[in-house]
Amino acid sequence: MRHPHDPSRYLLARSLSPELVERDDIMEFQLDGTPVGGDDRQPYLERFIHGAIYEARPDVHAVVHAHAEAVLPFTITTRPLQPVIHSGSFMGAHVPVWDIRDEFGDTNLLVANMAQGRDLARCLADNSVALMRGHGFAAAARSLIEVVRMSVYVPRNARALLAASGLGDVKALSRGEIDARAAGYKPNSPETWRAWEYWARRAGCGHLLARRTDKPAKKARR
Amino acid sequence: MRHPHDPSRYLLARSLSPELVERDDIMEFQLDGTPVGGDDRQPYLERFIHGAIYEARPDVHAVVHAHAEAVLPFTITTRPLQPVIHSGSFMGAHVPVWDIRDEFGDTNLLVANMAQGRDLARCLADNSVALMRGHGFAAAARSLIEVVRMSVYVPRNARALLAASGLGDVKALSRGEIDARAAGYKPNSPETWRAWEYWARRAGCGHLLARRTDKPAKKARR
């Protein structure tokens, strides 16, 4: 996520399998990907995805890059990934597909420098999600909770769309529905918190939620 | 479920991820969704699904609303979800698809008031399951055990039908088979209890079954 006090910096784990990341593994970077304060731990090679999106999109405070298997088919075919289930609305009406080959020719497909990151950010433009051909996706949002949500629901929406594609024409969310859901979203709504609590427990860090203000209130009432 | 002693009320958990619900999380509501007794805990936004169905269907004593992934493709295509496996018979011969957009235009797709709940209940009519376009389904039954069963078997039937659709024409259950299964259903039959016991253990609440009357009998015999 973008540094909460300094918009010219962002936070990201050192190069480590996400399941193993602990609090102490978080590093701080300048937008160009340089570690802050001489931190010489190994950073993720593809951190430029994050920095380039923060650079291009001041409204974005959290970015996720993932290889979720369910989205891969939509990165290598011309079938557009579009929101068809309500929880998928946050990907927006248009999900562009970025092909690193268009600008950089034959590469190892990894986003290994700021030029590549910026090209991806240009493709993302004002959208929330960009698919990356043969690789995965990048999603950008106003908050950490929103990119986590997209990490869960973009693949889920992709699975529903893939399955439905075998059954015939698909009825997607309308533009009005996508807008209505975006307008009604509140980062601290009970619905948002309910999912956040569940995901945190699934991820093994439910204990970090204990200091949430609505918990003491609940305990006091009982 | 509908309140066992007062048909004008129903029981539903406070807004909480289902996996985390404990006994003390159950709230009591009037059919219009008003919490009983000044309970000020956060209720589910979509509780109107439940109240509107109880209101329209005196025969119904339990309702489930879910987003089961396997049914989603049938909510966004014109392919009807029909029972094709014996355990899916309880969804009935006809499974209507409710599209909130038909009556309410562009919304966030959530059933957020009684007017929307009643429209869904009208679509459900005398059937057991209504699909909700781009969202999930609602199922209604005479008992808790029956809606739990539909929560398990409606998605299972959907997966079987989806897979079979890729292989050619599908032989569905006949109306006579659906009726024969419904006629033969007994909520306390050994077959029903066998599954109930298994699901309770899978859900981590097998200990709640210990007081069942057939258990002491079995222990006594050994």
Place this chain on the structure above:
Amino acid sequence: MRHPHDPSRYLLARSLSPELVERDDIMEFQLDGTPVGGDDRQPYLERFIHGAIYEARPDVHAVVHAHAEAVLPFTITTRPLQPVIHSGSFMGAHVPVWDIRDEFGDTNLLVANMAQGRDLARCLADNSVALMRGHGFAAAARSLIEVVRMSVYVPRNARALLAASGLGDVKALSRGEIDARAAGYKPNSPETWRAWEYWARRAGCGHLLARRTDKPAKKARR
């Protein structure tokens, strides 16, 4: 399985979810499904599947009936389930589909008496597996280990065939390959035991294998 000492009897658990069955849950039945020795515990309703096959097939010493999800599509379409992977060879070249409706009209699809069981056994004939329309399958073999193997590999073969069907024409095992595999099968071969050991551990009963004769030998050698 058929009773090891009395071919006119068979062993089957009392009506209980398979995952919960323990040694003491095994009951003894006559081939017509009557419990032996006045055992008044609740038997499986569908035990007639087992008895009718033992009655018709003296070569069969173990029977399994299951609802494995992967085979269901092949029970409701005209696409034949055929062996396409080596581990699926034991289902044989021909897998008939039994439709209870052909002989008994509209039923609840359950095999609830010997007449229905015998009709299923007639459909099975000399084959190893019969699919049951909209329901599942029954498999018959010379030993317990062989029906367990079919319980694992018949669904796996079905999944491979289903997936391959979307890619084009499928190359099945030849009759000669099916025969070669059947001819080479030895119930106590290292390959058979290797899988048996793995399945037993997965099923939580690996401790029952400790008395196997090759274990002491192995320990002695080290």
Place this chain on the structure above:
Amino acid sequence: MRHPHDPSRYLLARSLSPELVERDDIMEFQLDGTPVGGDDRQPYLERFIHGAIYEARPDVHAVVHAHAEAVLPFTITTRPLQPVIHSGSFMGAHVPVWDIRDEFGDTNLLVANMAQGRDLARCLADNSVALMRGHGFAAAARSLIEVVRMSVYVPRNARALLAASGLGDVKALSRGEIDARAAGYKPNSPETWRAWEYWARRAGCGHLLARRTDKPAKKARR
């Protein structure tokens, strides 16, 4: 893997379900499959897959044979398995399909002697992966870590390709991309180690990684 000190020998577990293999289960073989040093434990019947590939390919130091379900559809249809996701690049541009029936007629499909192993190795030729019709695949690489990687990503690539095939024409990796990824691969790169560490933990042997040289360095810095 090939013996690190004697290229005419290789290491492979005794016949045991892979999940159960421990350090003491590793045996040593000559390339023709003869156990070294009179080890009379039961070897894998199909060890000839390994020996024949080591014999034909001096560049290969590790071989894996597996039945991964996701690749099976590509072994029984004419649809080629090709790399479509970046992590699948290591299978190479061409993945031949070996059919034991072509040379050996009707068999039990197992690679049970050196003649069959050598025929498979001929089909593999200079490629990294050979599919085995109705059976699985064999993969060859310069190191253990690389065959483990293929064990993870070849099936993953197969699943992505299978799903994409239902959506329309598929954009595969270009030859240049495959080459670029192969050229950039370093067995001790942070990216390689990151995955290795994750897989080791998933496999329950993360403790074996503790002696890795970059770990003490990290501890020293903190």
